[in-house]
Amino acid sequence: xxxxxxxxxxxxxxxxxxxxxxxxxxxxxxxxxxxxxxxxxxxxxxxxxxxxxxxxxxxxxxxxxxxxxxxxxxxxxxxxxxxxxxxxxxxxxxxxxxxxxxxxxxxxx
Amino acid sequence: xxxxxxxxxxxxxxxxxxxxxxxxxxxxxxxxxxxxxxxxxxxxxxxxxxxxxxxxxxxxxxxxxxxxxxxxxxxxxxxxxxxxxxxxxxxxxxxxxxxxxxxxxxxxxxxxxx
Numbered sequence: 001x002x003x004x005x006x007x008x009x010x011x012x013x014x015x016x017x018x019x020x021x022x023x024x025x026x027x028x029x030x031x032x033x034x035x036x037x038x039x040x041x042x043x044x045x046x047x048x049x050x051x052x053x054x055x056x057x058x059x060x061x062x063x064x065x066x067x068x069x070x071x072x073x074x075x076x077x078x079x080x081x082x083x084x085x086x087x088x089x090x091x092x093x094x095x096x097x098x099x100x101x102x103x104x105x106x107x108x109x
Numbered sequence: 110x111x112x113x114x115x116x117x118x119x120x121x122x123x124x125x126x127x128x129x130x131x132x133x134x135x136x137x138x139x140x141x142x143x144x145x146x147x148x149x150x151x152x153x154x155x156x157x158x159x160x161x162x163x164x165x166x167x168x169x170x171x172x173x174x175x176x177x178x179x180x181x182x183x184x185x186x187x188x189x190x191x192x193x194x195x196x197x198x199x200x201x202x203x204x205x206x207x208x209x210x211x212x213x214x215x216x217x218x219x220x221x222x223x
Contacts (some may be wrong), residue, residue, distance in 0.1 A: 008149075035210075043214030044152070045201050088151065095140075097212060101151035 003027050006089055006100030015109050019076040023089035023100045026070065033065050034093035035074045038102065039085045047087075048074065079107045112136075115200050115215040123223055128187040132200030132216050139205035141183040142212060143167075143175065145196040152199065158183055159205070190222045 006023045011094055013019055021035075032051050036044035048063040050056045050072075056063045064073040072091075084107050089100040111133040122128050130139065143155040154167030156175040164175050165167060176187045187194055197219050201212040 003150075006151075041217070043216050045202075045214065046211060049211065096154070098154075099152040101149060 001026065002101075003098050004089060004091055006101040007103055008101055008105055010104040012090055012108060013079055015079060015081060015107055017079050017107070019074075019079050019105060019107075021074040021089075023072050023091075023102050025072075025091055027091070027093060027098070028070075029093040030091040030098070032071070033063070033072050034090040034092070034097075035061075035063060036088045036090055036099075037085045038088060044088055048075075062080045070108050076105075077107070079105075081107050081109050083107050110186075113200060113202055113213055113215040115198075115218050117218060118216065119219045121221045121223065122190050124190055124192060126190050128190050128220065130185045130187075130198055130200075131221070132183050132185065132215060133181055133202075134202045134213075134215075135181065136202060136204070136213070137180060138213075139180065140203045140212075141177070142201040142203075143173070143183065143185045144199045144201065145169065145194075146199060147196050155185065155198075156183075172208035187220075192219065192222050195222045196220060 004025045036050040037047045038044040050063045053067045060077045062075040076084050086102040086104045088102040092095045114132045139160045142157040146151040153169045158177040197217050199217050200215040203212045
């Protein structure tokens with residue numbers, strides 16, 4: 001069993017939809033949680049960073065962490081075609097990042 | 110602007126050959142990392158370095174080596190390339206201290222081993 005599980009998708013939604021992306025994890029030592037966005041043939045870029053359980057909002061993006069359930073989510077409101085990318089969750093124990101496999105999102109105009 | 114670059118962007122080689130992938134960052138970050146990305150496995154850590162002359166093995170280090178002679182560069186060497194090493198390779202860096210987990214990624218090198 002992988003430490004971090006993420007549905008690979010693809011997830012296809014119409015423009016303007018609310019998107020929910022999720023990861024589950026098994027390692028209780030994970031302290032920080034991040035979401036990276038990766039466009040096709042590009043390197044991942046940091047999108048959101050959270051530490052504690054609860055919600056963190058940044059524009060159209062909301063990151064949610066539930067440590068008791070070992071479950072994190074990324075919500076995208078009013079999704080745009082430019083949001084089409086692969087979204088990777090990442091988790092930190094010590095100084096090491098462990099990535100989920102990524103979910104490919106397609107937002108159709 | 111500070112950045113992280115990788116070269117070459119694409120490489121085709123034959124099994125058994127030695128290959129070196131370059132990574133150069135101008136952020137003056139102490140920490141540098143090499144990952145490979147494969148379908149179904151996400152990003153997996155190959156090697157990492159916390160400073161000059163420091164190198165450490167990651168999750169999938171067999172068949173790879175790195176050396177760190179200055180702050181800016183961390184070249185990745187495949188000693189004898191194998192078809193299983195066909196992948197996309199990403200270099201990343203992060204500052205020392207504090208949130209060293211915030212990593213900045215390069216554009217990637219697509220390596221094909223025939």
